[in-house]
Amino acid sequence: MSVVTEPKLISGNANKPLAQSIARRMSMHRGMSVGLVDARVERFNDQEIFVEVYENVRGEDMFIIQPTSNPANDNLMELLIITDALKRSSADRITAVIPYFGYARQDRRTKARTPISAKLVANLLTEAGVDRILTLDLHAAQIQGFFDIPVDNLYAxxxxxxxxxxxxxxxxxxxxxxxxxxxxxxxxxxxxxxxxxxxxxxxxxxxxxxxxxxxxxxxxxxxxxxxxxxxxxxxxxxxxxxxxxxxxxxxxxxxxxxxxxxxxxxxxxxxxxxxxxxxxxxxxxxxxxxxxxxxxxxxxPTAPMFAQAILNTWSGTSVSSLFETDTLVPIYEGMYSRD
Known part of the structure; x- marks a missing residue:
């Protein structure tokens, strides 16, 4: 049986600064260095995406930080391919941290012969091997029901x-x-x-x-x-x-x-x-x-909230506690003093 020691973060190219900020916040919470897993996410000349993970992730609790914002299709494919790379490398659990969930505005059929793209994206993520979703302010709450895996939807x-x-x-x-x-x-x-x-x-x-x-x-x-x-x-x-x-x-x-x-x-x-x-x-x-x-x-910044949510997910404690304003006061370390 695998023993998970620490949560591990990996990032695509969609929002590297946010991923690095989350890693810094987690380092503060853990009292030890938490960095991004060494990997490359690059393009071939024909713009196909190539991913290589340089660290051992066997049996690890992996968190992929990747919003599916513009360019939405490229960033979504990066997320899917990183997931596949981790799955084939025997990661124990894969959580997709998607600060912005693209295609969420297509959550129902408003006219005849139109797609429900949010459901298609949910299927793609699940089939790729994602075990859990962590996101922020889904455009429509019912999108959580498109998944057959746990979805934690944080609120701004x-x-x-x-x-x-x-x-x-x-x-x-x-x-x-x-x-x-x-x-x-x-x-x-x-x-x-x-x-x-x-x-x-x-x-x-x-x-x-x-x-x-x-x-x-x-x-x-x-x-x-x-x-x-x-x-x-x-x-x-x-x-x-x-x-x-x-x-x-x-x-x-x-x-x-x-x-x-x-x-x-x-x-x-x-x-x-x-x-x-x-x-x-x-x-x-x-x-x-x-x-x-x-x-x-x-x-x-959302890094303080996402860092705490990742730690709570990893440790098996409540994520819903982050729905309360008072809970976030110490997490944001006096940035918003109410005195």
Missing amino acids: SPVFALDILHHFRGQLDDVMVVSPDVGGVARARELAKRIGAPLSIVDKRREKAGEVAGMTVIGDVSGKKCIIVDDICDTAGTLCKAAEVLMEAGATEVHAYISHGVLSGPAVERITNSVMKSLVITDSIEPTEAVKTARNIRIV
Whole structure:
């Protein structure tokens, strides 16, 4: 019977800085050096992916850190091929740590003759040999049911709550949490409950995908510092329009807290030129230089939360304890003091 000594981390190319940050945090927790397994994940000239693991992983508890963000197909294939390499090297258990789960927006058939790509990706991961999934803010909670293996879905809202309580200290009576659409009400309500703020909704009507025909604010936002909450910001068109509508409705400031900053195409330029005072995202997707240098975009780290979740998974203790804001206060080591 194999004896698992320490959790081992391996990373693809999707978000190496996050993987290295998680390793550093785990080193602090363990009181010993935790590094990334020595491996190469490269491309042949025809762009086929090649993986070689240089360390012995037989009987080990392996954690692959790899968001399936842009380029989604390349990063997904990297994850699958790394999994296959570890499986064929007799790893004891393989956990896919997917900070951003790509294809999650295709979670149901909205029209005839369309795919459910999220289910296909779930099948691919399982067939490749993944034993467990650890992810952050799935676009649709029901995706957990697409898997026949355990799925731990962490939430950004406890970290966002800490950030809001820190940055809006003394102003919380003026804060209003806003859902950018009816479908996101549950997510917005969860954050509003954590910080003790009221809730408003921006009701939007679409003529076709990617184009918003009109928006209406449900609730009185006059004189309020509005905080828009959502899981994904792609081209930022809807987000910036919602901010304009809220300002027109009497809001004094508009901020946004988004779990996954996809920020493709003209997104950064739109946000920089928008009426939004700030956009806060996590580092679940590696930020580009444009995102890092944007005057009104701020990034909060997820490494402390993922490091603790990996350690809890490895040791067989509760991951759901990380759903609570108070649990994250010591994990974030005073970054968000509430005194």
